Amino acid sequence: MGTADTSIEHATQGTADTAARARAAIRSGQFDGHTSGLAGRHVQGNVVILPAAWAGEFLDYCTANPQACPLLAVTEPGDPMLPMLGEGIDIRSDVPRYRVWQHGELAATPTDITSLWRDDLVTFVIGCSFSFEQALLDGGVPLRHVAQGRNVAMYRSNRATVPAGRFAGPLVVSMRPLRPDDAERAGRITARYPRVHGAPVHAGDPAALGIADLGRPDYGDAVDVLPGELPVFWACGVTPQAALAAARPELCITHAPGAMLITDWLNHQLADH
Numbered sequence: 001m002g003t004a005d006t007s008i009e010h011a012t013q014g015t016a017d018t019a020a021r022a023r024a025a026i027r028s029g030q031f032d033g034h035t036s037g038l039a040g041r042h043v044q045g046n047v048v049i050l051p052a053a054w055a056g057e058f059l060d061y062c063t064a065n066p067q068a069c070p071l072l073a074v075t076e077p078g079d080p081m082l083p084m085l086g087e088g089i090d091i092r093s094d095v096p097r098y099r100v101w102q103h104g105e106l107a108a109t110p111t112d113i114t115s116l117w118r119d120d121l122v123t124f125v126i127g128c129s130f131s132f133e134q135a136l137l138d139g140g141v142p143l144r145h146v147a148q149g150r151n152v153a154m155y156r157s158n159r160a161t162v163p164a165g166r167f168a169g170p171l172v173v174s175m176r177p178l179r180p181d182d183a184e185r186a187g188r189i190t191a192r193y194p195r196v197h198g199a200p201v202h203a204g205d206p207a208a209l210g211i212a213d214l215g216r217p218d219y220g221d222a223v224d225v226l227p228g229e230l231p232v233f234w235a236c237g238v239t240p241q242a243a244l245a246a247a248r249p250e251l252c253i254t255h256a257p258g259a260m261l262i263t264d265w266l267n268h269q270l271a272d273h
Helices: 017-026 052-064 132-136 178-188 237-248
Strands: 042-051 071-074 098-102 103-107 119-128 152-159 170-178 232-233 250-253 261-266
Touching: 017 042, 017 261, 042 052, 042 071, 042 132, 042 237, 052 071, 052 119, 052 237, 098 237, 132 178, 170 178, 170 237, 178 232, 237 250
Parallel strands: none
Antiparallel strands: 042 119, 042 250, 042 261, 071 119, 098 103, 098 250, 152 170, 170 232
């Protein structure tokens, strides 16, 4: 597990059946890895599932921090289906790997949460930077983690998010090393995608974000920053996981870092023209 079959790997033409095939492989257990580059022209989403008693405050937190937590969809309590994002999407089975948190502690990392589902659970789907990566590649901006088949490197920064109710925590950032000319182009491209984190929040010295060692990301995989390259940082949809860990709800279910929900939406539909 953890690798896609050839038909899935090359299913990047941007049709609804492309996303459906990827989700079918995930649902059947054929694929349980990170989804960067999978169904590459489709919008992917970070997932947070909470009891209804916590959902209102979490909605307020996302609204207060739109760059890190850009909401794509919110369900009614107890409804596991997400028809607004794609035909037949079932949040209980269509994420490659989940993280189950109990009172802030990681309790399990299943590939299916059907047995854990409750009538009071609310699903939030939050925009993911994977959605602007295809635009970067199309614009000639190389992405080392994609080329190497790795998950993007993510770090807890020293920037605080805006608190809401019981939710507060640091801004988590994703990093991509780029040459200065590519970094400038990447900033222009990603600024057109505010619903999937938008423009970078920082480029250059990681110490300005409180990051001591780029080789030791808090989430994801490390990649080399070569001489002459800048580390470029974007707000990351893993940010809510830090706030959730601090708030310690009795139950919370998230995606595993890099293992996203693949929707039927196309990335270009999120671009501001």
